[in-house]
Amino acid sequence: MPDQKIMRLLIVNLHLDIGGVETLLVRLIPQLARRGVSVTLLLLQKKVNKEFYDSLITHCDVKFAADAFPFTKKHLQAFFGGQPDVAYFTINQAFVLGTWLLTRAGYSTKTVLGAYQTEIFCAEAKPWQYHRRLVQNAIRNRIPASSMIFGNTAGRDFHADKLKVSFNASPIVRLFVDxxxxxxxxxxxxxxxxxxxxxxxxxxxxxxxxxxxxxxxxxxxxxxxxxxxxxxxxxxxxxxxxxxxxxxxxxxxxxxxxxxxxxxxxxxxxxxxxxxxxxxxxxxxxxxxxxxxxxxxxxxxxxxxxxxxxxxxxxxxxxxxxxxxxxxxxxxxxxxxxxxxxxxxxxxxxxxxSYSGDSVVDEYINVFHAARKTGTAVRLNSFQMMLYCASAALGYAMKKLGLHH
CATH class of the missing domain: 3.40.50.2000 (Glycogen Phosphorylase B;)
Known part of the structure; x- marks a missing residue:
């Protein structure tokens, strides 16, 4: 049984528009709140579905990355309102920016990743694609398999094959629907x-x-x-x-x-x-x-x-x-x-x-509690963040120009 201390959970996602992960969060966050988890949802973009937002604001604190500026330690500590126990990231950009902000704040928040799309964290990373290699190296070398949540065995096995990492200890937590x-x-x-x-x-x-x-x-x-x-x-x-x-x-x-x-x-x-x-x-x-x-x-x-x-x-x-x-x-x-x-x-x-049931929420809570006890706090410095942004910008520009990248 997880201990009864109230958990402070930070969830970092790209936006709150209609999408598969976003609908999962809309279902999951109220259930977590009812079980006593204190949830903050940090969004990288101000792209918000009003229905989703209205359904969440009574269950969690919704914040936007733009409001984290000027990224000083004092401002970020006020922004977060205290150190989260666990940060749950659902996409590469969320992991990088969220981890950098937590590092700047001086926090040692434990990391959990949620992989709900086939190659979300394991797309091919060419030598110059630092923005992909940064995340993949963190998974290989820093984040324990027990802190990687997969929606099914296929996603887990695909990541294991591409990253050459064993995820046998990774929890498989199926999606759930109301x-x-x-x-x-x-x-x-x-x-x-x-x-x-x-x-x-x-x-x-x-x-x-x-x-x-x-x-x-x-x-x-x-x-x-x-x-x-x-x-x-x-x-x-x-x-x-x-x-x-x-x-x-x-x-x-x-x-x-x-x-x-x-x-x-x-x-x-x-x-x-x-x-x-x-x-x-x-x-x-x-x-x-x-x-x-x-x-x-x-x-x-x-x-x-x-x-x-x-x-x-x-x-x-x-x-x-x-x-x-x-x-x-x-x-x-x-x-x-x-x-x-x-x-x-x-x-x-x-x-x-077969996708219904409260047991799914309990599985998430068990993963978060385990990460709080035995997980890893990944840290990213500003130089890594600068290289990430430059590499990602180059990839975006090449895609817009129709060049292979």
Whole structure:
């Protein structure tokens, strides 16, 4: 049992807009607060979903990195309001900036990393990419495996292979979803026209592009298929331009960012959901058959419906699972009779229910308490921070110029 001393937990994330990690934090933080954990959420960007923010401000102290300036020890100690016991980082930038700020404040806060995307901490690091090597060397040499949280075994194994580090001692804490807040709706009588996807339009979510030729073929064959995509991200403009160039603007509708409270509403006419992350689980909870995609895939492929997949590895590349063409699964769904479609709905719903439960929150708390006792306080000096910023800026500029980096 963890000791009963109140824990001061600092969570550092990129922003609080709609995304997989952000929805996890919106579920997790109130539960942590109810269990007596004092939570501060530090955001690197002032990019905030109002619903998310309003739901959190009564459960934690929300701070923005810009307010940490001028980065003096005195100011930072006032900014943090005392030394956090544990800092929980969800992305590279959060780890680097957060750790540097804590170092400047003179704190020895223990480090925990949460890896919820296939290569979040293990993307290829070329010799000049100091911004990646800094983080990866910290993982190899400073952060114990017990302080690395993975959402599933696939993510853990992928990081282990790329970083050449054993993460056998790393906790696997599955994602969790508030299944109870959604209403299961029988969709067997709906016209099978609308497909919906909800999530960030990011480079690793390649399905946003690889499914477009499938829609084009359906349209050419006379089918009135509509694909509604909700979300924004780095590739939003690129996707918009591709849809227009392919002449699909009447069939592929990009709605941009949506209010999260509308999640169930935008699925009202959906006969199929295609996507990744927790949105798959939430869609299935609403009664929409949820078809997985595979991160980074160059083709429109899937491991099937969530109900067809054993365990909690759903979207990672290279899994030892049967792979289907997404077009094949769409055709299969269109051909189902009413009884078979209803059965598919319920099978996906039952799978979604396996992501519910308070035990997940207890697992997080156990990891944080263990880190407070036996974890490591990583420190970064200003010279390292300067090199990190220069390397990251160079990588960003090369990407904008269309150069390989």
């Amino acid at each position: 299944i109870e807040k959604y209403k299961f709706i029988d969709r067997s009588q709906l016209p099978r026209i609308e497909i919906v996807s909800i999530g960030r339009i990011s480079p690793y979510k390649t399905y946003n592009f690889t499914i477009l030729p499938i829609v084009s073929r359906f349209v050419a064959s006379g089918h009135s298929l509509k694909w509604h995509i909700y979300g924004d991200g780095e590739d939003y403009d690129k996707l918009r331009n591709t849809v227009d160039a392919m002449g699909l603007s009447d069939h592929v509708h990009l709605h941009g960012a949506m209010s999260y409270s509308r999640f169930q509403q935008v699925l009202d006419n959906a006969f199929l959901f295609v996507g990744s992350g927790t949105s798959l689980i939430e869609a299935a909870a609403c009664g929409v058959p949820a078809l997985t995609t595979i991160e980074y895939a160059e083709d429109a492929i899937s491991y099937g419906f969530i109900s067809e997949i054993q365990g909690f590895n759903l979207i990672e590349p290279g899994l030892d699972k049967k792979v289907f063409a997404i077009e094949e699964k769409i055709l299969e769904t269109l051909a189902l009779d009413t009884e078979s479609y209803t059965q598919l709905q319920h099978e996906c719903y039952r799978k979604a229910n």
